[in-house]
Amino acid sequence: MSEKDPAVDMHGAVCPVPLQQKSTIVIGHGSGGKMMHDLISEVFIPAFGNPILAAGNDAGLAPAGSNSHYAISTDAHVVKPLFFPGGDIGKLAVCGTVNDVAMLGAIPKYLAAGFILEEGLDISILSQVVQSMRESAEEAGIQIVAGDTKVVEKGKADGLYITTAGFGEIIPYPHPIGGQHAQPGDRVILSGTLGDHGIAVLGARGDLGFESDVKSDIAPLNHLIHAILQVSDKVHVLRDPTRGGLATSLNEIAKQSQVGIILDEKTIPVKPAVQSACEMLGFDPLYIANEGKLIVICAAEDEEKVLATMRKTDDGQQAIAIGEIITDPPGRVLMKTLIGSHRVVDILAGELLPRIC
Amino acid sequence: MKYIDEFRDPELAKATLDEISRITTRHWVMMEICGGQTHSIKRFGLDQLLTKDIELVHGPGCPVCVTPLEQIDKALAIASRPEVIFTSYGDMLRVPGSGRDLFAVRAQGGDVRVVYSPLDALKIAHDHPEKEVVFFAIGFETTAPANAMAVAQAKLMSLQNFSVLVSHVRVPPAMHAILGSSANRVQGFLAAGHVCAVMGYWEYPPVAEKYKVPIVVTGFEPLDLLQGILKTVQMLEAGRFGAENAYTRVVTFEGNKPAQAILKKVFKECDRKWRGIGTIPMSGWCLSDEYAQYDAESRFDVSAITPEESPICIxxxxxxxxxxxxxxxxxxxxxxxxxxxxxxxxxxxxxxxxxxxxxxxxxxxxx
Incomplete structure (x- = not known):
């Protein structure tokens, strides 16, 4: 240890000019967080802007004649590795889009799939992925009715990318369902544990130096949603907390509906293995991706009914109420911590980074 | 989760908070050294629950934050070279240099890879003999031993294509700098538990003695932090100074001897610039003469990069x-x-x- 007196200029150098990632796409633009939202509002909305897109949901609600609507959505899948505990890119490609369509309270009907294949890919791998898509489509009760195939040079894709577009029929319901319809007093219900998918994929990459038995939670949620809508006519929002996790989804809803959300930390379910991985890596399970979890926001009087229905299903056995919608502060998510204080739960900023120590 | 939940127990937290309130008779200012502690304090809202007489100020113990601009710019220059695979812990990628960050270098074609351990960087070097693999060795006493180990391994493996850009810093000289400043308000320290897990706390009694302050080794969970705060208040109220340990389940006085040995072998103490603070004498580690060949700064001749920071933030x-x-x-x-x-x-x-x-x-x- 130095025993010298510090001859330090304590008011010396400070920080550099701001960095604006405005000219180049960086990885954080795909994180599902604030950077991606900025990109959407600065590049896509001005070009495509229309009232359906402006609603800001995962699926667009398009009129189909005088009294009915279609839900339309698309999702691109670039997961690495292609196969991981609990699923693969094929299952993800089907469930991701089915779920986006179902979140508007629609019954998903048909999917179209586009395949971008890298030169050198084993056809047996492609067959395995396609077989998995078939099984997931059967599970979801939908058909894949159109497709496209492109091949790119070696090194231009991680084996294979899949985009899917989905189409669903809006079922009769007393009011529209969507992120903009949360109301003060509503309850926030979560269908199960957080972070399983993100940690399963990270673990499967094999570069974290740990093994776990965590499986991805990928599942089509349309049957669960259908069951909920059968018993309650007071569901206002349905959302699957995928990239950016629960925290980012709830922030989106708070902003869309201009309400506040207060969560109770002790109710939020996280598997011990996921919690351990997060503690080690410096991640917060609130920000980790899920692919088979559902947020339901409904009127308080229907909370028990919705919970009971969810708990009877495979994908909703661990359903639990985690918070409620409040008036103030609008656009913000707060959390009552385990030890009784309150803090803000913000949207994910950019890429989720493991911390140094 | 075992070993975590016990240290987040609301009842015990409340009892400790009450005890802190009970014994506090005046306003005290204490600094938690480590950024991980700052985050726990804010994440669990401990500052809202503490008596207003206890003021927590946040110390320089964020390794990413104190890495000086010139080291970031050197990293950007090295990472932009076509023959280089630049490896780093994830959170360094977003730290702004003078004009861009490592994410931007990657977007512009640089081979920048996130690793979770310096040994992963070694493996990349072994697997890519045609490339120069550089690891960004930043951080406090916590990360330094693993980085030292990677350099020692590189030598054992006779890896010629591996080097490290070193920006390691040490806690005790920073404590001297803070306590010796005429603007200092800090009356007691919550020392960084993870740093002390490696170094022990044998370095701290002379600091406590010189500036007549309590220094309490403190962990990161809510109860750990409250225990550290309680002990610091007890010492302040009693007019006691010295180095004590409120994180005994992890930290011993001597610390991790093999880790300290590898540090001593691979590194030597040197002056180090801290971002936002300035140069603190003997506050860093540089490669020792025996391992100087692994210094990326001399290998890529970037020592002339000395950018100036512009005074925008505080x-x-x-x-x-x-x-x-x-x-x-x-x-x-x-x-x-x-x-x-x-x-x-x-x-x-x-x-x-x-x-x-x-x-x-x-x-x-x-x-």
């Missing part, structure tokens, strides 16, 4: 505990995690990031 004063993030006019306005003006907003351990993420801007935090 990270320096925050890192010294003189100011808090909301005191900065840019906080939440110009400066946000996705557009950070300073390193304290970039890192998940930075004080500004902690305030941004966990505090409600519409509610006064009372500090």
């Amino acid at each position: 990270a320096g004063e925050i890192l010294q505990g003189l100011k808090k993030p909301p005191d900065c006019p840019a906080f939440r306005v110009l400066c946000t995690p996705q557009n950070p003006l300073g390193a304290t907003m970039v890192s998940s351990e930075g004080a500004c990031a902690a305030y941004y993420r966990y505090d409600n801007p519409n509610v006064s935090q009372g500090d």
Whole structure:
């Protein structure tokens, strides 16, 4: 240890000019967080802007004649590795889009799939992925009715990318369902544990130096949603907390509906293995991706009914109420911590980074 | 989760908070050294629950935050070279250099890879003999031993294509710098538990003695932090100074001897610039003469890069505990995690990031 007196200029150098990632796409633009939202509002909305897109949901609600609507959505899948505990890119490609369509309270009907294949890919791998898509489509009760195939040079894709577009029929319901319809007093219900998918994929990459038995939670949620809508006519929002996790989804809803959300930390379910991985890596399970979890926001009087229905299903056995919608502060998510204080739960900023120590 | 939940027990936390209130007779200012502690304090809202007489100021213990601009610029220059695979811990990728960050270098074609351990970087070097593999060795006493180990391994393996860009820093000289400053307000320290797990706390009694302050080794969970605060208040109220340990389940007085041995072998103490603070004498580690061949700075001739910081943010004063993030006019306005003006907003351990993420801007935090 130095025993010298510090001859330090304590008011010396400070920080550099701001960095604006405005000219180049960086990885954080795909994180599902604030950077991606900025990109959407600065590049896509001005070009495509229309009232359906402006609603800001995962699926667009398009009129189909005088009294009915279609839900339309698309999702691109670039997961690495292609196969991981609990699923693969094929299952993800089907469930991701089915779920986006179902979140508007629609019954998903048909999917179209586009395949971008890298030169050198084993056809047996492609067959395995396609077989998995078939099984997931059967599970979801939908058909894949159109497709496209492109091949790119070696090194231009991680084996294979899949985009899917989905189409669903809006079922009769007393009011529209969507992120903009949360109301003060509503309850926030979560269908199960957080972070399983993100940690399963990270673990499967094999570069974290740990093994776990965590499986991805990928599942089509349309049957669960259908069951909920059968018993309650007071569901206002349905959302699957995928990239950016629960925290980012709830922030989106708070902003869309201009309400506040207060969560109770002790109710939020996280598997011990996921919690351990997060503690080690410096991640917060609130920000980790899920692919088979559902947020339901409904009127308080229907909370028990919705919970009971969810708990009877495979994908909703661990359903639990985690918070409620409040008036103030609008656009913000707060959390009552385990030890009784309150803090803000913000949207994910950019890429989720493991911390140094 | 075992070994975590027990240290987040609401009842025990409340009892400790009550005891702190009971024994506190006046206003005390204490600094938690480590950015991980700052985040726990904000994440669990401990500062809201503590008596207003206890003022916590946030120390310089965020390794990402204090890595000087010139080291970041050197990293950017090296990572941009076509023959280089540049490896780093994840959270360094977003730290702004003079004009861009490592993410931008990657977007422009540089081979920048996130690794979770320096040994992963060694493996990349072994697997890519045609490339120069550089690891960005930053951090405090916590990360330094593993980085030292990687350099020692490289030598054992006779790996010629591996080098490290070193920016390691040490806690005790920073404590001297803070306590010796004429602007100092800190009356007691919560020493960084993870640093002490490696180094022990045998370095601290002379510091406590010289400046007549209590230094209490403190962990990271809510109960650990409250225990550290309680012990510090007890010492302050009794007029006692010295180094004590409130994190006995992890830290011993001697620390991890093999880790200290490898540090001594691979590194030597040297002057080090801290971002936002300035140069603190003998506050860093550089490669020892025996391992100098693994120094990326000389291998890639980047020692001439000496950028100047522009005085926009107050990270320096925050890192010294003189100011808090909301005191900065840019906080939440110009400066946000996705557009950070300073390193304290970039890192998940930075004080500004902690305030941004966990505090409600519409509610006064009372500090």
